[in-house]
Amino acid sequence: MDSALLIHRLHFAFTITFHYLFPQLTMGLAPLIVVLKTLALRKNDEIYNQAARFWAKIFGINFVLGVVTGIPMEFQFGTNWSHFSRFAGGVIGQTLPLEGVFAFFLESAFLGLFLYGEKRLSPKGHWWAAIAVFLGSWLSGFFIIATNAWMQNPVAYTRTPDGSFQLSSFWGLVLNPWAWWQYAHNMSGAVITGAFAMAAMGAFYLLCGRHQKHARTFVKVGVVAGIISSILQVYPTGDGQGQMIAHHQPVTLAAMEALFQSQPGAPLVLIGQPNTAARNIDNPIVIPEMLSFLTYRRWRAQVQGLDAFPAEDWPQNIPLLYYSYHIMVGLGTIFIAIMVVAAFLLWRGKLFDARWMLWVLLLSVPFPYIANTAGWFTAELGRQPWLVYGLLRTDEGYSRTVSASNGLFTLLGFMGMYTVLGILFLFLVRREIEHGPEPVPAALEAHTG
Amino acid sequence: METLWFILVALMLTAYVVLDGFDIGVGIIYLLLGKTNRERRLVLRTIGPVWDGNEVWLLAAGGTLCFAFPLLYASSFSGFYLPLMMVLWLLILRAVGIEFRTHIDNGVWQSFFDGVFFLSSVLLAVFFGAALGNVIRGVPLAPDGYFFEPLWTNWKIGPHPGILDWYTIGAGVVALAALGVHGGLYVATKTEGPLNARARGIATLLLPMLVLLTCASLAATLSVRPQVLDNYKARPISFLIPIFVFGCLGAMFWAARKGKDKLAFAGSSLYLAGMLVGAAFGLYPNVMPAATDPAYSLTIYNTAAGRHGLIVGLAWWSVGMILALGYFVFIYRKFRGKVRLEAADEGY
Numbered sequence: 001m002d003s004a005l006l007i008h009r010l011h012f013a014f015t016i017t018f019h020y021l022f023p024q025l026t027m028g029l030a031p032l033i034v035v036l037k038t039l040a041l042r043k044n045d046e047i048y049n050q051a052a053r054f055w056a057k058i059f060g061i062n063f064v065l066g067v068v069t070g071i072p073m074e075f076q077f078g079t080n081w082s083h084f085s086r087f088a089g090g091v092i093g094q095t096l097p098l099e100g101v102f103a104f105f106l107e108s109a110f111l112g113l114f115l116y117g118e119k120r121l122s123p124k125g126h127w128w129a130a131i132a133v134f135l136g137s138w139l140s141g142f143f144i145i146a147t148n149a150w151m152q153n154p155v156a157y158t159r160t161p162d163g164s165f166q167l168s169s170f171w172g173l174v175l176n177p178w179a180w181w182q183y184a185h186n187m188s189g190a191v192i193t194g195a196f197a198m199a200a201m202g203a204f205y206l207l208c209g210r211h212q213k214h215a216r217t218f219v220k221v222g223v224v225a226g227i228i229s230s231i232l233q234v235y236p237t238g239d240g241q242g243q244m245i246a247h248h249q250p251v252t253l254a255a256m257e258a259l260f261q262s263q264p265g266a267p268l269v270l271i272g273q274p275n276t277a278a279r280n281i282d283n284p285i286v287i288p289e290m291l292s293f294l295t296y297r298r299w300r301a302q303v304q305g306l307d308a309f310p311a312e313d314w315p316q317n318i319p320l321l322y323y324s325y326h327i328m329v330g331l332g333t334i335f336i337a338i339m340v341v342a343a344f345l346l347w348r349g350k351l352f353d354a355r356w357m358l359w360v361l362l363l364s365v366p367f368p369y370i371a372n373t374a375g376w377f378t379a380e381l382g383r384q385p386w387l388v389y390g391l392l393r394t395d396e397g398y399s400r401t402v403s404a405s406n407g408l409f410t411l412l413g414f415m416g417m418y419t420v421l422g423i424l425f426l427f428l429v430r431r432e433i434e435h436g437p438e439p440v441p442a443a444l445e446a447h448t449g
Numbered sequence: 450m451e452t453l454w455f456i457l458v459a460l461m462l463t464a465y466v467v468l469d470g471f472d473i474g475v476g477i478i479y480l481l482l483g484k485t486n487r488e489r490r491l492v493l494r495t496i497g498p499v500w501d502g503n504e505v506w507l508l509a510a511g512g513t514l515c516f517a518f519p520l521l522y523a524s525s526f527s528g529f530y531l532p533l534m535m536v537l538w539l540l541i542l543r544a545v546g547i548e549f550r551t552h553i554d555n556g557v558w559q560s561f562f563d564g565v566f567f568l569s570s571v572l573l574a575v576f577f578g579a580a581l582g583n584v585i586r587g588v589p590l591a592p593d594g595y596f597f598e599p600l601w602t603n604w605k606i607g608p609h610p611g612i613l614d615w616y617t618i619g620a621g622v623v624a625l626a627a628l629g630v631h632g633g634l635y636v637a638t639k640t641e642g643p644l645n646a647r648a649r650g651i652a653t654l655l656l657p658m659l660v661l662l663t664c665a666s667l668a669a670t671l672s673v674r675p676q677v678l679d680n681y682k683a684r685p686i687s688f689l690i691p692i693f694v695f696g697c698l699g700a701m702f703w704a705a706r707k708g709k710d711k712l713a714f715a716g717s718s719l720y721l722a723g724m725l726v727g728a729a730f731g732l733y734p735n736v737m738p739a740a741t742d743p744a745y746s747l748t749i750y751n752t753a754a755g756r757h758g759l760i761v762g763l764a765w766w767s768v769g770m771i772l773a774l775g776y777f778v779f780i781y782r783k784f785r786g787k788v789r790l791e792a793a794d795e796g797y
Contacts, residue, residue, distance in 0.1 A: 067544065071537060077515060078523055082595070085519055094516055096516065101513075102769050105769075109777065112498035113498070113780055167755060168757060401527050406531065
């Protein structure tokens with residue numbers, strides 16, 4: 001591979017992977033904060049307001065990190081992928097500013113109000129601010145997904161003689177079926193991150209024996225949201241997304257499953273290592289005919305393997321794609337198991353005393369991040385070798401004027417910068433956790449102020 | 450249609466400069482402004498709830514540029530690769546400086562983040578000014594519409610200019626002074642007592658410098674790119690723009706003397722807008738003049754997206770902007786008035 005192409009791909013991959021650690025939590029927490037604020041209004045209990053305020057602070061830290069790592073994303077379309085923006089700007093140029101104009105203004109304006117304006121608003125007004133933040137963050141997610149969905153499944157465009165794509169139908173772009181499945185799948189994934197984080201925080205406080213009342217609320221809201229979202233993640237959203245790939249990118253499906261040979265009654269590989277040289281799977285454990293059923297709802301259906309497609313159209317990195325996909329699916333299954341057990345204990349009223357389960361909830365907090373990241377790796381590696389599926393190859397999209405060495409310089413710069421940001425982030429979150437959801441007595445605050 | 454989008458993108462960039470300009474300006478004079486920890490917290494609180502909303506204008510303007518003029522977006526962003534990446538790092542550092550300072554009650558920690566906030570604001574102002582300078586001066590465009598500019602070459606203007614030369618650095622200094630004044634006048638409107646007086650004092654001190662710099666930048670621009678006068682000569686009424694700019698400077702002087710802070714801040718906002726409108730008017734219909742062969746210049750016509758997309762965009766853009774303006778008016782009203790520190794307050 002051309003080294004400039006490799007550097008530009010790594011540049012985007014690194015910055016977007018780091019970036020998405022933050023929005024997945026804010027998008028996941030936003031509806032949960034609305035739930036807490038609603039409980040506060042309904043039950044007229046200050047506990048829920050304190051809980052909402054605590055999570056709003058965590059949200060705020062994540063939001064700032066999301067913004068400062070998000071601006072580079074919007075810039076990189078032009079800086080590192082200028083040929084892509086030149087050709088596709090007429091279409092993806094619609095959804096990118098739509099995010100800024102509709103979602104980002106809403107979210108940033110009302111987050112400021114939500115965080116610093118509680119005293120200036122009525123309880124009802126503050127609730128509306130939470131709703132506006134929720135709407136803003138979810139709209140923002142939609143426009144980004146719609147952009148990606150167009151790259152995965154280009155619709156509603158015409159191609160002009162100079163090779164550039166122009167929008168032919170706005171609603172066609174917004175109603176791209178791929179976008180809606182991907183959005184649903186992505187957002188329930190974000191709620192999983194939010195729910196696991198909230199449950200883990202509650203579990204941590206319960207295990208430490210601090211902030212018991214708030215901690216129980218956290219665990220309860222986290223587990224209820226967690227079981228709903230982890231089930232939605234598999235069905236219908238994961239299934240729908242899979243159908244999209246099966247119909248629009250069959251070669252990607254074959255690579256995700258490492259199905260080298262076309263066959264009727266294709267098996268689903270649970271565990272095994274793809275061997276691209278020998279074109280088979282080492283040490284496989286499979287469910288026979290399952291892949292055929294999941295894809296076509298028939299046990300003996302013919303599934304196209306990689307051999308049905310020319311090798312230059314295969315995703316280049318089949319092992320990484322395969323592992324990303326299997327890690328995502330495996331973790332998704334484990335999330336359901338964890339949340340079912342936790343919900344059962346919650347229903348029986350035993351969860352808060354089941355220390356082993358609280359430990360499980362606490363220790364599971366990194367895994368939704370890994371699953372979401374692996375899911376995006378699957379989507380993006382699976383799209384290769386195309387930048388716009390079937391229309392523009394990745395090696396046609398990057399900035400020719402930006403040399404590999406300049407790209408490497410800024411990539412290293414971002415790595416250094418983001419390491420510092422990551423450390424600061426952990427440090428600040430730790431402080432909030434230390435501080436906890438309960439207000440400090442006014443006398444103490446005045447002393448530190 | 451292309452002209453309309455040229456105006457709309459210019460409007461969004463102007464909104465960005467006027468809005469984010471004041472919080473960058475606050476950073477520029479931050480160390481002079483706040484002498485004690487208490488004062489610095491107050492200063493930060495004046496921009497705390499609004500700065501990231503202001504920054505969204507940059508994001509929205511960048512996205513709209515990509516939408517309306519894809520080739521311009523592609524060419525300029527890849528051509529200004531290095532300085533843009535540095536702008537991104539500076540934006541990150543500045544956000545860190547603002548948001549992370551108050552989280553620990555330790556003098557050294559706070560001084561460190563004060564320094565980060567100050568330095569990144571200063572450099573951002575210079576970079577943004579230099580960016581505008583580059584656009585006016587022209588860049589070494591190739592026939593395919595792309596270019597790549599090194600950070601500097603020989604500091605002179607010629608067919609192979611760098612990002613930084615005497616003219617663009619000059620533009621950076623003008624931006625530094627203009628935003629410094631802008632920030633000072635903003636803080637004056639939001640504070641009371643000694644802080645209010647000091648903010649106004651710094652702005653009044655910088656004002657004469659700004660007047661001189663404005664005159665110098667005008668003269669320099671005319672020598673670097675005399676073509677900017679063409680549009681003015683074609684429509685003499687447009688000479689009202691520079692007159693308006695100087696009128697704003699005069700109004701700022703007068704209002705700052707009289708202690709009419711809001712009026713002075715309004716004057717400074719209009720001054721910034723006037724400068725940008727003046728530059729945009731001089732460039733039109735060019736959006737990126739070529740320093741090589743004028744035939745390679747990027748104009749609104751050879752960079753615009755397809756007609757259908759531009760028409761559709763007009764619909765959602767208008768709705769979105771009305772909503773965004775609504776939010777901004779609402780938020781600024783909610784946070785109107787002077788800032789104070791209260792014992793049990795959250796944040797900053």
